[in-house]
Amino acid sequence: MSLRKTPLYKMHRELGAKMIPFAGWEMPLQYTGIIDEHMAVRKDAGLFDVSHMGRIEVSGDRASEILNLLTTNDVKRLYPGRVQYTLLCNERGGVVDDLTLYMLDERRFLLCVNAVNTERVLRWMEEKGKGLSIADRSETLAQIAIQGPRSEGILRKICKEDLSSLPYYHFKEVEMDGHQVLLSRTGYTGEDGFEIYIPSRGVEDMWRRLLDAGLGEGLKPCGLGSRDTLRIEAGYCLYGHELDDSTTPLEACLDRFVCLEKDFIGREALLRQREEGVKRKLIGFRMLERAIPRQGYPIMVEGRKAGKVTSGLLSPVLGFPIGMGYILSEYAVTGREIDIVVRGKKRRAAIVERPFLRR
Amino acid sequence: MDFPEELRYTREHEWALVEGNTVTVGITDYAQDSLGDIVYLELPEEGTEVESHEPFGVIESVKAVSDLYAPVTGRVIEVNKDLVDQPEIINEDPYGEGWMIKIEMDDPSELDELLTAEEYRRFIEEEKV
Structure with missing residues (x-):
């Protein structure tokens, strides 16, 4: 190809x-x-x-209403000239894509979606967004x-x-x-x-x-x-690293972009998850030893496998390695020390607040 | 891109400078350029036995992690410790200040397997396609 x-x-x-x-x-x-x-x-x-x-324009007299059934954030809070970060979820609450939604006017919106997901978002909107007129503007x-x-x-x-x-x-x-x-x-x-x-x-x-x-x-x-x-x-999620079909916005700590008071695809699963509590949670961490965390490296706590790294690097500004990853919720406490397994060796790290840098 | 004539090369993109029984090892200009900004290096201790075609260390750029391969079998007699704190030296001067280890080799006949500058240049041309 x-x-x-x-x-x-x-x-x-x-x-x-x-x-x-x-x-x-x-x-x-x-x-x-x-x-x-x-x-x-x-x-x-x-x-x-x-x-x-991907840039996708959707329009229609009921565009706002229909988009509100497809996305997690509250479209009603938008007005022309306002942008909103939001997510598309499947019935299980897993993330189909995360995107920015632009309200152009009362009946026209622009969606900016991940390159890797453009085709599936188009298909998703066509299938689930009956009544929307959809144009791929990419x-x-x-x-x-x-x-x-x-x-x-x-x-x-x-x-x-x-x-x-x-x-x-x-x-x-x-x-x-x-x-x-x-x-x-x-x-x-x-x-x-x-x-x-x-x-x-x-x-x-x-x-x-x-x-x-x-x-x-x-x-x-x-x-x-x-x-x-x-x-x-900046501590931002990237689809394919922190987000995917089997990860929910609540696990990714994106709660403030999820409006559970309205109806949308995935809401029931997310309500249930909120009720039961999330089993794993996205954390930020900094290395206490000289080693660079990478996607897929295991996270251990007290000798037990407790999660996985999703992103990491040697921070050019901070000068030490930082990373993000999912960890069992019981361990997701700021300040807690954890181990990252780097090429078979345990390396000390500590959970820190995100963003790693503040403007 | 520069590939000095006096050096020998591996297919894993290390260079070897042979002086008597001592082989100095680093990575090629092509390797440092492909890796991009180098930010981390793990080298063996002095006295470690290394084996040809086997990893002796790890190099990490911003984007990727790669193993470093020994061109010959032998014992590590010197390690360039400056690189641990300043791995960017490898980007700046891969054949000079960016040298990594010196090996006292066991079997000089292993050198026959290494590529000349001309062979290495041809090898990476083929690899690119």
Whole structure:
């Protein structure tokens, strides 16, 4: 099977990116280096091509009502210009996908879903969302993210709108250097930043203009490598690591994005789970010994297998290894010491609060 | 990419510098470039016996974990301890400051199995395809 390419593919090649396959796409892993790009985002700003993600527009007179039956968060709390983090669950309460939901107007919504799940979310919506009109906008719309403390200053150079009044998880349709774009104050790095949805034919020009505007501001093109290390430091879940079909949002500690007071697919299973208490829970931990935790490594407590690592790395900012994983709920207490089994050896770690970094 | 003529190479991307009975070992420019930012290294203690084609240590980049393979059988007589705190040296200078261990080899005939610079270059070209 040949890999799909985003409209910025040529640009990535031009910039000398190291390309890798990801979820059926050929994407940049890094340009200058993962740590270099990671630090640019924490200190200044970074520019990401995230066009591999799925963009799905749904509309209809009853769109809000139907979406509310499909997603865990309360769609009624949305208004035009507001974004919501939410999840799709199966009947067992397992996560089909986690996504951001944009309310464009009273009867139109945009869903931004994981690349790896785009096809199944489309099928899921068609099957379970009778009455919705569904359009896959992934090809016609491209998506880039500019993340880091200097993002707003850089955007101000090419956008006349007042961006300081755009709060977190809100968006606006604005003109940027002759392009009509949807500009949203969202991201996946734990930093201030924006995501830009733009017609695909204009994205290469926009990317160049942003890089130009970022000259002297420390803006760097960033690949999927740093996107992953940044989200781990920020303590965010990634589908395929912290989330999957057999993991519920309650186990993933995403309770605040689940509204059990309304009806939705998976609600009964989640109500039951809340009643009985979750058996395992997502934790963050830091290593107390020099060893890097990786997905799949066993977690032990008092000599007993107590869980598994889902993500881990040597934190570029903190300077020590950190990770996330699932552990039996009885052990999920901040401060508790646990062991991570690294290549057959037990290494000490301690449970800590997420996010690992605070802005 | 640079592959010095005076070195010998393994198919696991280590290089070997042979001086008398002593073999200095590190990873190639190609290996460090493929791994990306190197952040962690586990090397054996001095005195450890290592075996050719068998792992003698572990190297981790931001993204991946890989074993390090001994090019020859013998005893580790020196370890580059600076690398443990500054593994990024391997990215910066893989053939110089980035050397990892020195082995006193048991059987010099094992060297015949190693690749020359030219053979190694051809080997990675084939591996890429």
